[in-house]
Amino acid sequence: MQHETASPTARHHRHGSNAGQPLTRRDGLLKVTGRATYAADNHPDGTLYAVVATSSIARGRVRSLNVEAAKAHPGVVEVLTPANRPPLAHDPDEKMPPFGFRVEVLQDDTVRYVNQPIAMVIAQSLEAATEGAALLDPRYETEPARTGPSNGTRFDPQAIGVGAPARTAHGDIEAGLAVAARVTEAEYVTPSQYHNAMEPHAIVAQWDGDRVTIDMPNQALALSCASYAAYFGIPAENVVIRSPFLGGGFGSKAILNGPQILAILAARMLGHPVKLALTRAQMYGPVGHRGRTWQKLRLGTDAQGRLTALHHHALGATSSFDEFIEPAANASLPLYASPAILAEHEGLRLDIGTPGPMRAPGEASGSAALEVAMDEAAEACGMDPLDFRLANYAETEPVTGKPFSSKALRECYVEGAKRFGWSERPLAPRTMRDENGFLVGWGMGTAVFPCPHFPAEARATLRADDTALVETGGVDMGQGAWTALAQIAAEALGLDPDQVELRSGESTLPDGGIAGGSAHTASAGMALHNAGGNAIAQLAELATADPESPLFGAGNIGVVAQAGRLHRRDDEQRGETYAAILARAGRTEVVGTAKSTRDPAVASTHAMYSHGAVFAEVKIDPDLGQIRTTRLVGAFAAGRIINPRLVRSQYFGGMIWGISFALHEEAITDRRTGRFLNADLAEYHVPVNADVPALDALLIPEDDPHVNAIGVKGVGEIGITGTVGAIANAVWHATGTRVRRFPIRMEDLLAGSSAE
Amino acid sequence: MGYHMSLSIRLTINGQPRDVALDDPRVTLLDLLRERLHLTGTKKGCDRGQCGACTVLVDGRRINSCLALAASMDGAQITTIEGLADGETLHPVQATFIAHDGFQCGYCTPGQIMSAVGLINEGRAGDDPERIRELMSGNICRCGAYQGITEAVLEAQKILSDDEKRDAA
Numbered sequence: 001m002q003h004e005t006a007s008p009t010a011r012h013h014r015h016g017s018n019a020g021q022p023l024t025r026r027d028g029l030l031k032v033t034g035r036a037t038y039a040a041d042n043h044p045d046g047t048l049y050a051v052v053a054t055s056s057i058a059r060g061r062v063r064s065l066n067v068e069a070a071k072a073h074p075g076v077v078e079v080l081t082p083a084n085r086p087p088l089a090h091d092p093d094e095k096m097p098p099f100g101f102r103v104e105v106l107q108d109d110t111v112r113y114v115n116q117p118i119a120m121v122i123a124q125s126l127e128a129a130t131e132g133a134a135l136l137d138p139r140y141e142t143e144p145a146r147t148g149p150s151n152g153t154r155f156d157p158q159a160i161g162v163g164a165p166a167r168t169a170h171g172d173i174e175a176g177l178a179v180a181a182r183v184t185e186a187e188y189v190t191p192s193q194y195h196n197a198m199e200p201h202a203i204v205a206q207w208d209g210d211r212v213t214i215d216m217p218n219q220a221l222a223l224s225c226a227s228y229a230a231y232f233g234i235p236a237e238n239v240v241i242r243s244p245f246l247g248g249g250f251g252s253k254a255i256l257n258g259p260q261i262l263a264i265l266a267a268r269m270l271g272h273p274v275k276l277a278l279t280r281a282q283m284y285g286p287v288g289h290r291g292r293t294w295q296k297l298r299l300g301t302d303a304q305g306r307l308t309a310l311h312h313h314a315l316g317a318t319s320s321f322d323e324f325i326e327p328a329a330n331a332s333l334p335l336y337a338s339p340a341i342l343a344e345h346e347g348l349r350l351d352i353g354t355p356g357p358m359r360a361p362g363e364a365s366g367s368a369a370l371e372v373a374m375d376e377a378a379e380a381c382g383m384d385p386l387d388f389r390l391a392n393y394a395e396t397e398p399v400t401g402k403p404f405s406s407k408a409l410r411e412c413y414v415e416g417a418k419r420f421g422w423s424e425r426p427l428a429p430r431t432m433r434d435e436n437g438f439l440v441g442w443g444m445g446t447a448v449f450p451c452p453h454f455p456a457e458a459r460a461t462l463r464a465d466d467t468a469l470v471e472t473g474g475v476d477m478g479q480g481a482w483t484a485l486a487q488i489a490a491e492a493l494g495l496d497p498d499q500v501e502l503r504s505g506e507s508t509l510p511d512g513g514i515a516g517g518s519a520h521t522a523s524a525g526m527a528l529h530n531a532g533g534n535a536i537a538q539l540a541e542l543a544t545a546d547p548e549s550p551l552f553g554a555g556n557i558g559v560v561a562q563a564g565r566l567h568r569r570d571d572e573q574r575g576e577t578y579a580a581i582l583a584r585a586g587r588t589e590v591v592g593t594a595k596s597t598r599d600p601a602v603a604s605t606h607a608m609y610s611h612g613a614v615f616a617e618v619k620i621d622p623d624l625g626q627i628r629t630t631r632l633v634g635a636f637a638a639g640r641i642i643n644p645r646l647v648r649s650q651y652f653g654g655m656i657w658g659i660s661f662a663l664h665e666e667a668i669t670d671r672r673t674g675r676f677l678n679a680d681l682a683e684y685h686v687p688v689n690a691d692v693p694a695l696d697a698l699l700i701p702e703d704d705p706h707v708n709a710i711g712v713k714g715v716g717e718i719g720i721t722g723t724v725g726a727i728a729n730a731v732w733h734a735t736g737t738r739v740r741r742f743p744i745r746m747e748d749l750l751a752g753s754s755a756e
Numbered sequence: 757m758g759y760h761m762s763l764s765i766r767l768t769i770n771g772q773p774r775d776v777a778l779d780d781p782r783v784t785l786l787d788l789l790r791e792r793l794h795l796t797g798t799k800k801g802c803d804r805g806q807c808g809a810c811t812v813l814v815d816g817r818r819i820n821s822c823l824a825l826a827a828s829m830d831g832a833q834i835t836t837i838e839g840l841a842d843g844e845t846l847h848p849v850q851a852t853f854i855a856h857d858g859f860q861c862g863y864c865t866p867g868q869i870m871s872a873v874g875l876i877n878e879g880r881a882g883d884d885p886e887r888i889r890e891l892m893s894g895n896i897c898r899c900g901a902y903q904g905i906t907e908a909v910l911e912a913q914k915i916l917s918d919d920e921k922r923d924a925a
């Protein structure tokens with residue numbers, strides 16, 4: 001671990017360090033002993049329990065609620081309905097800037113989707129609140145539910161995802177298609193999926209005057225404080241959110257939702273702490289989901305199998321009252337070279353809860369369609385799918401022409417293919433069987449994910465006893481922030497991670513930015529890196545200005561921070577410990593503070609993405625159509641890897657989400673009522689251990705001098721992309737049947753037909 | 757807040773005898789542990805027996821505590837995640853979960869670990885990863901830590917059976 005600083009302004013070089021080591025999780029002990037505290041584990045004195053009552057219709061209004069029956073139940077303290085809900089300072093029918101959605105907080109009696117909150121019961125026990133909610137016995141005026149393209153309303157969205165343009169064009173698509181030797185055209189359908197983090201959305205809220213302390217799983221602490229402050233008409237600093245552990249987020253805990261606002265409101269109204277946890281079924285509605293898409297792709301190819309046009313059109317479902325359109329077509333923008341690329345989106349209004357970002361929003365659904373379309377085009381050209389992708393390898397960002405900050409995708413293809421044994425693959429489908437007579441298929445897909453950067457802040461206090469306290473309001477939802485951020489800070493401070501205490505997971509700390517977009521390690525990590533550098537620079541300034549220091553006058557040469565000691569860059573022997581510098585200066589500590597943002601100059605000159613290649617093997621029972629993923633190899637290049645153990649786990653998690661997308665997950669809506677048929681973990685299928693084969697994730701080295709000073713890209717979401725297509729393509733290779741609707745089901749194969 | 761009922765049950769939780777006065781017949785074992793005894797290590801993921809987050813050992817067998825009424829537990833020996841370590845010494849399953857990164861967010865982890873301990877007690881784990889995957893499939897991990905979980909159970913199983921052999925020798 002070394003750290004070089006040219007005083008007085010810090011300049012950083014990396015010399016290998018204990019960042020990069022596969023440390024086990026620093027929070028591991030707490031998690032395996034049950035001592036990690038999740039929101040619902042908090043029990044302030046006097047806690048009351050809230051249970052939200054949710055609608056069982058998709059559209060209409062609540063005609064009556066039996067509030068008297070609920071109130072008469074022993075233990076019930078209060079029933080919140082539109083009739084008595086205290087006012088809020090922000091209109092819930094207005095969007096909350098910058099990313100907030102419209103929320104349902106009992107503003108009126110309309111019902112806009114299934115599982116919308118229609119009342120909240122607060123009681124002295126969970127059992128009483130639950131029964132009180134059941135006693136409300138709502139009666140409705142029901143209107144027909146709009147459940148799909150046949151009865152929903154299509155529209156042209158202003159923006160898609162979180163504010164991206166709905167249409168991006170490069171070159172002339174029709175001209176590109178006109179000159180093509182072949183045009184491959186198909187439609188792909190992806191279902192609505194629900195995040196289903198294992199931890200249901202929970203909250204414990206307690207007020208003290210006009211200050212509120214909130215224990216909740218939250219991926220965006222500072223943003224949420226500002227939003228809650230706006231709803232409750234108090235300054236943002238009066239809102240404290242504690243979120244040391246999240247039981248999974250995947251995007252669903254980044255955005256405010258109605259039930260949690262109501263729980264905070266109930267706590268203020270009743271003068272008691274209030275605890276609320278959604279039931280599993282209630283997580284299908286008010287807390288976002290991955291919206292359904294219907295995607296059309298047209299790929300033109302020339303005689304050599306090079307793309308002449310890539311046209312991706314996505315119709316995305318949203319609610320009747322707000323917009324989050326899955327930016328699926330944008331998956332076709334950064335990956336393959338083509339003289340003409342067009343990505344465009346349309347919206348479809350349905351009677352559903354508003355979708356939201358869910359792990360790889362846009363990229364997951366879009367990559368699923370694109371990678372199957374690429375496979376179909378390769379098939380049409382009679383080419384191996386990997387050769388076809390290499391023939392269309394983008395040396396610069398296709399639409400903008402910008403160079404990539406780094407791109408080791410070719411190495412991912414080579415290493416992944418080698419590990420998998422891809423070169424043995426027969427071109428024709430339905431040609432491989434295993435010893436039990438199962439059909440065997442091999443497929444591949446390319447993975448890609450952008451590298452955003454969220455503004456973040458941090459503080460680093462370097463103490464005379466060779467320890468440091470580093471602080472940033474970061475969030476660990478399982479990706480390993482408690483460990484990786486400490487490693488980054490330790491490196492910046494020239495200390496061992498054991499000497500560094502990290503405080504995180506609370507809104508009172510410097511703003512650690514958003515845990516999302518695969519950007520947290522880079523964003524909060526850069527803030528810590530800069531704060532550490534700032535502390536070291538202060539130390540160096542003290543030493544180089546002090547005639548009694550062996551570093552006196554070394555300011556121009558520069559000093560290196562290593563193992564609790566500063567030494568001259570040109571002479572390792574000449575230096576002294578942090579403790580000695582501080583002692584002579586009569587100081588007990590130096591405090592470094594810093595922010596991190598993306599350098600706009602670099603952003604304007606470079607395109608930044610993580611890349612990967614995923615190879616899948618499936619085995620399919622020829623009689624039953626049962627599909628099993630038997631092998632999955634992913635090779636990913638994502639800049640510098642801070643902790644390979646945790647990064648591998650992130651890739652595995654993403655790849656398992658890919659298996660899930662390809663073969664398992666789908667929320668099924670009853671077209672007659674708009675209700676879900678499977679809003680539970682038994683019938684909404686997510687992979688269990690037996691669904692997941694031995695996985696392989698290769699960490700392909702990649703040095704990125706541009707993305708940020710620590711060279712870190714993102715790893716949390718990329719594993720889904722590529723994997724879905726790889727599995728779908730393997731299913732085709734095994735059976736010769738091209739299924740274009742996800743998840744792929746055994747009946748799709750038994751029918752022997754193409755997609756609906 | 758009574759529900760016209762009072763029932764006293766005696767349980768042993770993590771080796772400690774506890775007399776519990778229940779004022780409500782609807783309380784599940786899971787909610788008793790979490791909301792009344794403040795043993796919050798055991799988690800609720802579904803409250804329907806579909807996810808395994810609430811797995812505890814009752815008389816040595818793994819069960820979903822969300823599906824058991826507390827009132828039916830009179831006389832039971834209950835082991836939760838809080839009772840697994842011996843002071844500062846982790847149970848081998850806890851240690852191997854850390855070593856193999858058998859979790860990410862950690863929310864399913866108490867249930868996974870209790871399920872693994874139950875599985876090893878059942879003597880059905882063996883050294884076949886395929887069997888372990890199958891027999892651990894009542895515990896959902898949405899983060900997808902299955903690879904680490906399987907490796908952790910395999911290694912813990914080996915440590916425990918080596919211990920047994922040593923004890924027998």
Ligand code: FES
Nearest residue numbers: 801803805808822
């Ligand atoms: S909470 Fe008991 S099985 Fe899910």
Ligand code: FES
Nearest residue numbers: 860861862897899
């Ligand atoms: S570790 Fe997050 S659900 Fe298993």
